[in-house]
Amino acid sequence: MSTSFNDQLVAVLPRLRRFARGLTGSAVEADDLVQAACERALARVHQFQPGTRFDSWMFRIVQTVWIDQLRARETRRTESEDEAFGAGTDEPARRVEARMALREVQAAIALLPAEQRVALLLVTVEGLSYREAAEVAAVPVGTIMSRLARARMALLAKLGGDALRGSTEDAKAE
């Protein structure tokens, strides 16, 4: 195993965790997913094409493992993560509201169909181009474009005006 391959894998871990968190909606499940994806990547290191984007390759593996898991079982929700957020803490009310707004966004994303969620996370969160996202999802660019548009419009409808007004600033100001 080359050191550079392992180093690349370590380097991309934070983004894999973010992608997996968006897919699963759960911190525990996301880390389990990333761990499984790392193990699969190391077992298939010979399949990686040098000169191509390593992060895209890993996103594809994460997505594949996730789909395999979805097919194998019902997605398990970790109840402890969904306990009343901020309750019993000294967090200022405004900050709690901002965090809740972001939780609301995560919850809305979790309700999207899986393929729309993948397109949204790859393009809007991870910053991949449509072409790169299409390669990860193994679909045509036009399909990514339409899935992304449906996801964005669905979220716009779900979040409404209140969630879009200043909640980003509030959440980041903490």
Added chain:
Amino acid sequence: MQRLSDEILIAYLDGELDEHETLEIVKVLARDDRLQAHAERLNASARLIRAAYDDVLRETVPERLIAAARGERGLNALQRALAWLARWRMVLGERPWWIGVPVAAALAGLMIGGGLGYVAGTEQSASLTAQQDLVTAGAGTNWLDSIAGYHKLFVKAGANDRALMDVPADANADAARKVGQLPSDFRLPNLKPWSLEFQGARLLMIDGQPATQLFYTTDNKSLGALTFVEAESSKADLAPTFDRREDLNILYWRHHGHAYALVGAADIGYLWNIYNDIAWQLDAI
């Protein structure tokens, strides 16, 4: 142009359309206030979507994942975690930051030369010059002080002050290399996945060697503006090391004849994760 579809509008907002299509949509938006408002709501929702997962990037990556990525298991991973913690406890101990300055300078062997930088054929505004004087006065001769000072100068000037940049973000990198504005081996780290937008580069002379300071901004206030410095160095490799200057965190390292530093108000978890990304992109691990 026919009635604009949401697909096309979103592709435009994502920067996915060609120049001709983009110009067409700019025209349509200019004469349709409702469509403009719709586009602004889409932009706001995109920011919110990105913000929803920001915290993940600030979290410490669990050791079990690092071990998995390195193909390690069991006791080796535990030993590695303990060694890692011990190392950072040494680096981040309670010592005052200034104790580390001479050591850092000696290790890095990098001194910002003379007038705190050289600007190739650019004119600077009077306000900028005044700001530089402030930076110079407070910077001392240590390179970490200097790059922290430049970071503050950049933040204070704002991304729109193009006089600060020797090479603006929209410059053609190849052309800039040809006219000697950028080093021939210059490579720009792509930090868009971290919501960091490149704003431009500033050229410095560090210890007689050219160095490039790259500026990035973000709408993510928990991350904040960031600068990344690449310089040539004849010193031995140095593992990533943390330091602080007032409210700024600095992560610096050396690899294969180059010295690097990240400067920003972001917490060390963020800097560490961004370091890993940059190191990989530049093959600077």
